[in-house]
Amino acid sequence: MVEPIPLPPAKQPYPPGFDMNARCDYHAGSPGHRIEDCRAFKLKVQELIDLQLILFKKEPHSGVVTPAP
DSSP states (O other): OOOOOOOOOOOSSOOTTOEEEEEETTTTTEEEOOGGGOHHHHHHHHHHHHTTSSOOOOOOOOSOOOOOO
16 A cells, blocks of 8 residues: 655755655655654555555544553
8 A cells, every 4th residue: 555655865955854764664764854843654554544555443532541650
């Protein structure tokens, strides 16, 4: 469903927010951003949700609240 998409090498001047040390798994390890910040990946996941290729199962809530330690 989702395959890595390599980006062409980044050219200077780098765009705002570009981080040479960050790597994006969706973009085949290309530098510049992390997958958590990847707009293209987020849009791809949303597309899969919209097409109902990714489904989330709602679990009934037990009503029991476990306090944090």
